[in-house]
Amino acid sequence: MMKVVIVAILALATTLVSAYDPSPLQDFCVAINNTDSAVFVNGKFCKDPATVTANDFFFPGLNIPGNTAASKLGSSVNLVNVDKLPGLNTLGISLARLDFAPYGLNPPHIHPRGTELLVVMEGTLLVGFVTSNPNKLFTKVLNKGDVFVFPIGLIHFQFNIGQTNAVAFAGLSSQNPGLITIANAVFGSNPPINPDVLAKAFQLDKNVVDYLQKQF
Template sequence: MKGMRCFLVAFTLLAFANSLASAFDPSPLQDFCVAINDTKNGVFVNGKFCKDPKLAVADDFFYSGLNMPGNTSNPVGSNVTTVNVDQIPGLNTLGISLVRIDYAPYGGLNPPHTHPRGTEILVVVEGTLYVGFVTSNPENRLFTKVLYPGDVFVFPIGLIHFQFNIGKTEAVAFAGLSSQNAGVITIANAVFGSDPPINPDVLTKAFQLDKNMVAYLQSRFWSD
């Protein structure tokens, strides 16, 4: 009886560990699964309907335009051009995506944010970036680095991270993410720019701020 209990406990832990290992984009069991919006003839996989493989074409796996600079004339001075499953239907089930990030001269910022479904690996193409991420509670340890063209940095999945242009010229970076749609939560926007707004009493206590300051911050932040 004791042996049976040990077996059941071990089996349960193994099943739990396996479920955690499967918590991210699953490995595909076919060559590809091109996403379509056809609910009649498609097969539903990873939140998308899939095209009949016999009807797939080269353009299902193609995107053009990452050579074009993004518009950085906004309050944070940066622009993210995303290439995920919405831009390349053939990425469906493949567990990867890509972004181009443009930064305005000194001060261009990709604000603190997280990707809930993907690890990010970033390579600098132009300019000089100060980058970093913060570990989870209770350590909240900050890792930072100054990056130059050709340098690469990794931001682990789910952790708050940022990039800041400390050079006098525009900066450009490309980043790969370990999800076909990694998602993004910009911290300031999510907290102070939610729709509807979070009760100011919650934010006053959480951030130890005066309620007038909370109201000011809620009036400042935008969601994009």
Template sequence: MMKGVHFLAIVALLSLASSFVSAFDPSPLQDICVAIDDPKSAVFVNGKFCKDLKDSNANDFFFEGLQNPGNTDNKVGSNVTTVNVDQIKGLNTLGISLVRIDYAPYGQNPPHTHPRGTEILVVVEGSLLVGFVTSNMENRLFTKVLNKGDVFVFPIGLIHFQFNVGHSNALAFAALSSQNAGVITIADAVFGSDPPINPDVLAKAFQLDKKIIEELQKKFEY
């Protein structure tokens, strides 16, 4: 029964996301453009080399494994399994991708942004506190607790998050309006950049003592 729910969730997300595909990624220039790493005898379209049409097959449009839970044994208690153009080469030029997000009890997908895609998320198991913040100068927070079957949208480029407020594992699927929406996790980018951002800059930006900034950078360094 649960496998059926997962399948329906994915189909629904893909259908919904297809309505805003052309708004962000370049429009396709041909029916299919299966990405290929070898540029020999290939055509360069939308940032990828395309496989010769006669060499394409169904496996170029296929991915398996989303039925498997991701490992949430980490500092944030979540795991994102991504299915974008790197996993399905046939997604090239189609302007859509998918993720599975697993959450341990009280785990979170910490504040982050997708610079190239809007996200639409559906909860399959558990309850999630979700939200996003609008840009300056308002910085208005939109937040809601979602339960099984609920759907929420995170607009392109805005900081957003999900937090498992339940006592058990939670699961969600999300579609994004880009074949590779990108992700910037705020804390990792600010405190874990390589090389590190000057602590004096961050101390002034966050109105914190420089020693606190340096401790945070130690926690996030790779």
């Protein structure tokens, strides 16, 4: 009986570990788009260590504000993940700069592979996340220097409630945390979700669903 329990625990642990970025077994594994490479780790090939340079661990430009005017929501996110910084491969971390125009919104979304730790650099943000069933909202107003954490996989948002621009930086516990924006995913999927499904799920008139799908 004890052996069965131990095997079950080990199987569960293996499942949990495999759900996150792998722990590195070497100093680094700089990502490279070269199928001739012999080593393939977490979706990326490893660059020959002999050809690695300091630039593989460098990304410039997070001092530059994002273009919030280009978004209908008045926000801009510059994510530095493994695709932009190859040296992040296997290190289980990434970084983002978030810019908000006055009353700009980073809409409800999830990161399926990463917990997010947010620090406000300028301005005032209303932030929050919603738990899995039962759906409880945890929300807080953040000012300059305040920090808030959004647990992995939970719906969360950031909203600039001030009359001036706001800036925040976020660390994420994955080299490629992923992003699913709830409204885009539900009303803007390709191909679209059957309107009858959405009308019943959201208890909306089908004409409203048609309107929302056209917005995305």
